[in-house]
Amino acid sequence: MDPSQDGQQSQGLDLSAVRSKNLPQQQAGHSSAGPSAAAHEPNGVPLPSLVFDADEAGFNDVVAISERIPVVIDLWAEWCGPCKQLSPIIERVVESFGGRLVLAKVDVDANPRLQQAFGVQSIPTVVAIVKGQPVPLFQGALPEPQVKAYFDELLKLAAENGVTGHAVVDGAEPEPAGPAHPEAEAALSQGDFDTAEKLFKAALAESPADAEAKVGVAKAGLGRRLAGADPSALISAADADPKSLDAAMAAADAEIVTGSPERAFDRLITLIRTRAGDEKETLRLRVLELFEILGADDPAVTKARTALMRALF
Numbered sequence: 001m002d003p004s005q006d007g008q009q010s011q012g013l014d015l016s017a018v019r020s021k022n023l024p025q026q027q028a029g030h031s032s033a034g035p036s037a038a039a040h041e042p043n044g045v046p047l048p049s050l051v052f053d054a055d056e057a058g059f060n061d062v063v064a065i066s067e068r069i070p071v072v073i074d075l076w077a078e079w080c081g082p083c084k085q086l087s088p089i090i091e092r093v094v095e096s097f098g099g100r101l102v103l104a105k106v107d108v109d110a111n112p113r114l115q116q117a118f119g120v121q122s123i124p125t126v127v128a129i130v131k132g133q134p135v136p137l138f139q140g141a142l143p144e145p146q147v148k149a150y151f152d153e154l155l156k157l158a159a160e161n162g163v164t165g166h167a168v169v170d171g172a173e174p175e176p177a178g179p180a181h182p183e184a185e186a187a188l189s190q191g192d193f194d195t196a197e198k199l200f201k202a203a204l205a206e207s208p209a210d211a212e213a214k215v216g217v218a219k220a221g222l223g224r225r226l227a228g229a230d231p232s233a234l235i236s237a238a239d240a241d242p243k244s245l246d247a248a249m250a251a252a253d254a255e256i257v258t259g260s261p262e263r264a265f266d267r268l269i270t271l272i273r274t275r276a277g278d279e280k281e282t283l284r285l286r287v288l289e290l291f292e293i294l295g296a297d298d299p300a301v302t303k304a305r306t307a308l309m310r311a312l313f
Contacts, residue, residue: 044168054104056111062104066129068165070158072103075125082141083124089144099166130158156207180212193224218292265304272311
């Protein structure tokens, strides 16, 4: 991970001295949030603060938190001028993510064993822990945009490894995070489907597990196909020629946007049963694309997924 362009080098770390344990039912010292803090959100993790000091004695608790939330580690010292310049930036950026990251500050003078465990040769050094494993970030003071770029990449890595929790502080839900791809979402809302698709595909190239980008690509494709079309006319054309693959796919798009997903899936899956080869594959891929748009929990998707499996096999 190296979003910076100024020659800063990441350093590989060996965290063999620190390994994860199972996340406790209640973290030691995390009493202010209480059990009710995350009751309304299954991914919520009650913590007293997004930013906290960490030491050798309690570092296993920090590692345990990393099973649920990525933990940024700021290794600093009181005498370090660049540390004093960087630390407020890190705190500000971490807090801007609304609980999707937390920050543990480690004074290396007071915690030499942690300095040794992370292989720190100079400070400031910033690393992270995801699922108990170290993730090298950067050394030296960086400007805020570059710090944010590192943390954006860290969140992508965490999501790929199933670490998607967020901190709940003092019983309050965190502020909702903004869209993960604001430029692409803006292009989508403005009807610039080509630009939106390009941006979402670029995000997928960097992080193939990016669920929001996958949905964005599917929505951009749907929007481009329906641009300037009359949904009612598309549906009528397919009803008049039920064997036409192109007409059926266009009508299914129209039925998705007009609130009739069951009809869209029935239409396509009925054709899948009668087609073979490339045509069958084309229809299958379109059904899966529409699944992405609606989401796996949509009742129409749940029902259609079973019907699709039966049609294919």
